[in-house]
Amino acid sequence: MHKDDKFYTFLSSHLNNLKIYVSQEEISQRIFYISIVSLVLIAGILTISFSGFINNNIFAESHLTFQDNPAIITQQIPKSQTTAEYKSISYARPASSEDIAINRGGPIDKLTENESESIEAMIESQLRLIETTGDPGFLPTIWAHLGKINNEFGYRRNPFSGRGYEFHSGMDIGGNRGDVIAVPANGIVTNADWEGGYGNMIEVDHGNGLSTRYGHLSRIGVQLGDTVQRGQLIGLIGSTGRSTGPHLHYELRLNDKPINPRRFLPPEPTEIRTLNAE
Numbered sequence: 380m381h382k383d384d385k386f387y388t389f390l391s392s393h394l395n396n397l398k399i400y401v402s403q404e405e406i407s408q409r410i411f412y413i414s415i416v417s418l419v420l421i422a423g424i425l426t427i428s429f430s431g432f433i434n435n436n437i438f439a440e441s442h443l444t445f446q447d448n449p450a451i452i453t454q455q456i457p458k459s460q461t462t463a464e465y466k467s468i469s470y471a472r473p474a475s476s477e478d479i480a481i482n483r484g485g486p487i488d489k490l491t492e493n494e495s496e497s498i499e500a501m502i503e504s505q506l507r508l509i510e511t512t513g514d515p516g517f518l519p520t521i522w523a524h525l526g527k528i529n530n531e532f533g534y535r536r537n538p539f540s541g542r543g544y545e546f547h548s549g550m551d552i553g554g555n556r557g558d559v560i561a562v563p564a565n566g567i568v569t570n571a572d573w574e575g576g577y578g579n580m581i582e583v584d585h586g587n588g589l590s591t592r593y594g595h596l597s598r599i600g601v602q603l604g605d606t607v608q609r610g611q612l613i614g615l616i617g618s619t620g621r622s623t624g625p626h627l628h629y630e631l632r633l634n635d636k637p638i639n640p641r642r643f644l645p646p647e648p649t650e651i652r653t654l655n656a657e
Contacts, residue, residue, distance in 0.1 A: 502638055509587045516609060517585045519563035520643045523593060524616065524627045527553040527654040528647075532639045548637035549592065549630035556597055556625040558616040561609075563591065563644075568605040568613075577628065578620025581613055590635070594628035595619050 510518065530551035562583055569590070570582035577594035581601060584590050597617025607613060618625045631640040646652070 498636075502633060502636070505588070505633060506638075506642060509589065513587050514565075516565045517587070517589070518643055519585060519589070519591050519631060519640075520645065521561070521563045521609065522552075522644060522647075523560050523563050523591075523629050524552050524554055524558060525648065525651055526558075526627070527651065529553045529626055532637070532641070549594070549628050550640050552627040552629055554616040554626055556615075556617055558625075559612050560593055560596070560614045560616060560627055562607045562611050562613050564589075564609050566591075566607055568601045568603055568607060571599050571601050571603050571605075574620075576621035578622060579614070579617065580620075583607060583613075588634040590632045591640075592628070592630035592632065594630070595622045595626060597625075 528550060530547060532547060532550050564583075564585045566583040566585040568581060569584045570580060570592075572580070574580040574594075577592065579594075579596040579599050581593045581596065581599060582590055583593075593614060595617055596614040596619065598615040599613075600615070601607060601613045616625055616627050622628075629640055631638055631642065
C-alpha cells in the first residue's frame with residue numbers, strides 16, 4: 380500500500396500461466412476513513428443490541444417460568460391453608476420500641492386511630508361481599524415474595540429517626556436485591572414508575588376497588604396498561620426510595636385506602652414463621 384495526501388494506493392499481484400500480473404487500485408482517503416468509521420459504529424450498535432437482547436431474554440425467561448408454573452409460589456403452602464382466618468386489624472400503638480427490624484421504609488399514610496376504628500367494620504363488610512361475589516382469581520391470596528416480615532401493617536416507630544410513631548400502610552418483606560416478585564392476583568397495571576417514597580413502584584388494579592402496590596423495586600418488569608396473571612413475575616426487589624435496605628414494601632388497598640395485606644394472605648410457611656419469631 381502506498382499513501383499520498385489524497386489517496387491510498389493498493390498493489391495486488393497474481394500468477395497466471397507463469398506470468399505475474401500486477402494491478403493498482405486507488406481509494407480516496409475520505410472514503411476510506413468513512414468506511415472504517417461506519418464499520419466501527421455498526422459493530423458497536425450490534426454489540427449494544429445483543430447485550431440488551433440477552434438481558435431482556437433473561438427477564439422474559441423468568442417471566443415465562445412464573446406464567447407457566449403459577450404453583451411455584453403456592454406449592455409451599457398446603458392447599459387447605461389457602462384462605463387465612465381473618466383477624467381484626469389492630470391500629471394500636473406498640474407497647475414498646477423493642478425489636479425494631481432492619482431494612483424498612485416506605486411512604487407514610489396519615490390515618491388517625493379514631494378514623495381507623497370508625498371505618499373498620501365497613502371495610503370488613505365490603506371485603507366479605509367481594510369474597511362471596513367476586514372472581515377468586517382476582518383476590519390477592521398468595522405471597523408476592525416469601526421472606527421474613529421485617530415490618531407489619533399499622534403503627535410503627537420511625538425507622539429513620541427512631542423518634543415518634545407513623546402509620547405504615549403496608550408490610551415489609553425481607554429479601555435480597557434482585558429477588559423476584561410475583562403478582563398475587565389477576566389484574567391490570569395502573570402504575571409502573573418512580574413514585575416518591577416508594578421508589579420504583581408498581582400498582583395493580585384487581586377490580587372491585589382492590590389494588591396492590593409493590594415498592595422499592597430495583598427493576599420494573601411490566602408497563603402501564605399490562606394485563607397480569609396470578610403468579611406472573613412483575614419486578615425485582617431493591618432499595619429505591621425511602622428505604623433502609625433491600626426489601627419489598629407490599630400494600631393492599633380498598634378504594635385507595637390501605638388495609639392489612641394479611642386479610643387475604645395464607646399463613647407463612649413454617650420456615651418463614653420461624654424467622655419471624657426470632
